[in-house]
Amino acid sequence: MAEPRLIEISPVTRVEGHGKVTIHLDAAGEVDEARLHIVEFRGFERFIRGRLLWEVPVIVQRLCGICPVSHHLAAAKAMDMIVGVDALPPTAEKMRRLMHYGQVMQSHVLHFFHLAAPDLLFGFDAAPERRNIFEVLKDQPELGRRAIAMRRFGQEIIEATAGKKIHGTGAIPGGINRNLPLETRDALLAQMEDMEAWSMDALALARDYTLEHAGIIGSFAAFGSNYMSLVREEDGALDLYHGALRALTSTGEPIFDKLDYTRYAEKLIEDVRPWSYMKFPYIKTLGSERGWYRVGPLARMNTVDFIDTPKAEAARQELRDITAGRPQHAILANHWARMVEVVHCIEKVRELLNDPDLQGTDLVAKGERRREGIGVIEAPRGNLIHHYEVDENDQVTYCNLIVSTTHNNEGLNRAVKDVAVSHLSGRREITEGMLNHVEVAVRAYDPCLSCATHALGQMPLRVELYDAEGGLVAERIRDH
Amino acid sequence: MSGFTFTIDGAEISAEEGQTIMEAADAAGVYIPRLCDHEGLRHQGGCRVCTVKANGRSASSCTEPAAPGLAVESETPHINKLRRDLVEMLFHEGNHLCPICEASGNCELQAMAYRLDMTEPTKFPYLEPCRAVDASHPDIALDTNRCISCGRCIRASQDVDGKGIFGYVGRGIHRHVAVNAPALSDTDATVADFAISPEVCPVGCIIRKRQGFERPIGEREFDKAVIGAEIERKRDE
Numbered sequence: 001m002a003e004p005r006l007i008e009i010s011p012v013t014r015v016e017g018h019g020k021v022t023i024h025l026d027a028a029g030e031v032d033e034a035r036l037h038i039v040e041f042r043g044f045e046r047f048i049r050g051r052l053l054w055e056v057p058v059i060v061q062r063l064c065g066i067c068p069v070s071h072h073l074a075a076a077k078a079m080d081m082i083v084g085v086d087a088l089p090p091t092a093e094k095m096r097r098l099m100h101y102g103q104v105m106q107s108h109v110l111h112f113f114h115l116a117a118p119d120l121l122f123g124f125d126a127a128p129e130r131r132n133i134f135e136v137l138k139d140q141p142e143l144g145r146r147a148i149a150m151r152r153f154g155q156e157i158i159e160a161t162a163g164k165k166i167h168g169t170g171a172i173p174g175g176i177n178r179n180l181p182l183e184t185r186d187a188l189l190a191q192m193e194d195m196e197a198w199s200m201d202a203l204a205l206a207r208d209y210t211l212e213h214a215g216i217i218g219s220f221a222a223f224g225s226n227y228m229s230l231v232r233e234e235d236g237a238l239d240l241y242h243g244a245l246r247a248l249t250s251t252g253e254p255i256f257d258k259l260d261y262t263r264y265a266e267k268l269i270e271d272v273r274p275w276s277y278m279k280f281p282y283i284k285t286l287g288s289e290r291g292w293y294r295v296g297p298l299a300r301m302n303t304v305d306f307i308d309t310p311k312a313e314a315a316r317q318e319l320r321d322i323t324a325g326r327p328q329h330a331i332l333a334n335h336w337a338r339m340v341e342v343v344h345c346i347e348k349v350r351e352l353l354n355d356p357d358l359q360g361t362d363l364v365a366k367g368e369r370r371r372e373g374i375g376v377i378e379a380p381r382g383n384l385i386h387h388y389e390v391d392e393n394d395q396v397t398y399c400n401l402i403v404s405t406t407h408n409n410e411g412l413n414r415a416v417k418d419v420a421v422s423h424l425s426g427r428r429e430i431t432e433g434m435l436n437h438v439e440v441a442v443r444a445y446d447p448c449l450s451c452a453t454h455a456l457g458q459m460p461l462r463v464e465l466y467d468a469e470g471g472l473v474a475e476r477i478r479d480h
Numbered sequence: 481m482s483g484f485t486f487t488i489d490g491a492e493i494s495a496e497e498g499q500t501i502m503e504a505a506d507a508a509g510v511y512i513p514r515l516c517d518h519e520g521l522r523h524q525g526g527c528r529v530c531t532v533k534a535n536g537r538s539a540s541s542c543t544e545p546a547a548p549g550l551a552v553e554s555e556t557p558h559i560n561k562l563r564r565d566l567v568e569m570l571f572h573e574g575n576h577l578c579p580i581c582e583a584s585g586n587c588e589l590q591a592m593a594y595r596l597d598m599t600e601p602t603k604f605p606y607l608e609p610c611r612a613v614d615a616s617h618p619d620i621a622l623d624t625n626r627c628i629s630c631g632r633c634i635r636a637s638q639d640v641d642g643k644g645i646f647g648y649v650g651r652g653i654h655r656h657v658a659v660n661a662p663a664l665s666d667t668d669a670t671v672a673d674f675a676i677s678p679e680v681c682p683v684g685c686i687i688r689k690r691q692g693f694e695r696p697i698g699e700r701e702f703d704k705a706v707i708g709a710e711i712e713r714k715r716d717e
Contacts, residue, residue: 055580058582162697172693393616394615
């Protein structure tokens, strides 16, 4: 009689952060349990206590090297609230928005081309040595070159607004510490035509892939869930920098809407499970079983009423047409959604670069001090919440961070189980290609495991297969 | 008073009687690295980063008098290695997390490390002190995790401000800078004090509140020129 088995995929690769997948098979070879474990611990929420409020946006962005701007800006927004500033000077808000659009764009490009493209271009079952960015560069050099140039453009925007390509200091409590010199603006504007053309090409690539593989994508971990994001408060438009919280059910019915994000704790609660350093948030009123939700590019396509830039809105409508305007659940459609947002960011960047407010000199507002500050932003991977309390000496006394990947924790685990059941159950031999399907599901969320645990370390991932007795049957480990 | 000459690394330097080696070198546009010395404060000879060899004998150039015919060695590989080791020890003694420190770019310790080609830790263990930040004062904060015990604030407060707010406490390796009250808010420190001015604290220990990152990266003092460049410019003038 067959023995129960345990498969371990460790580390999961081409994701940001360090995690592993374990899959328990019963004696019949059916998947009993499958989980994504986050094995890092970092403790930012604890060691930020005692630090001074103006240091916070600079310190907490060190959570991540991929989207530090998101943490920098979410923390800065929270500190705006602490220093009593509810409305930034136009130059400050627009510089921050420019920084954020550069950030979202470069992060999405990084994920789509560098991390996900090898699976999409060569197939989930391709030889592991082919599934990397270098093979993409070899196979499609022009595409690879554009990917690198687009990411560089995003990083140049960040440098222009924050002082450095990674971990800058642009946003300060109540504003920004610089404006955009005309020569920098002109150097960025000179690249816009290429960026606009290439972003549309990238969108077409993601769309065509999704449509051509509709059969696989429609059945690949394509389960329904609730969705949540910020939307522009007055009209429900996509707004990556600011807005009110909206949550919808899997059929698109509202759970809450126009929720002032400083009241997030009234609606959301986090669950702790013993096998992961990553918490499991859910919507209180629905309970943990029904209240879990997803965030990110696809979630945003589902929650927003429209996008206020024409090319991205046309692309969003095309994506929505697939499901006749109802929420799209196929996680691999995330790649398409991500490229819609790249187009949106490029459109917004041009709009901002042509705005003379970026050369303004009124950079910082002041207000009356408060003890508590909450900053929420739509990071590349989804909704990001920073919550702080600061005492009368300007020292942080409390910090709570709910990052995008944490919001997606339940969805990630369900995706792992869904793909494990459909691709591993009943198989005597588990191939590397089968296990890569599990990783493809994880990757579709573009998870940032370092952010999610506020953790420190390298980013390998492992998949483990366990038998019913808990014995390790198979293990796949990759360190890079 | 009669003038005389001596040499630093073979170059002839003019000096006046009563000048230290460093004072004469500064006037001649020859920079000798230093951390505890600061214009307007009495010399201390504490950090030893300004150590030179005067006629073959090690001496702190901020306190050693210049003398006629003295042969001073300063920019030699051996002396710069000793200076680099001293600077490295200062990094290991405190928590100098440049990436998140508001003094980064304006910090003399960081700038000195760059000047001396100390780009990474090489040999010493980190002591990783865990000292509470004193943010009790409404306008000033003290993060002594970053203090290098240069004593500039002590001399500025005693000699210039006439207040004596700062002083050393403890002995040996436990010696550290403290304020003359339970907390900074209990002292009569104000932002008008010379001791509190940004130029006195060479690192990010004495902080003026709520100003930390207002000056952008790229516009900070040592973003533009290596430490000592303002003295070396005199030689070109």
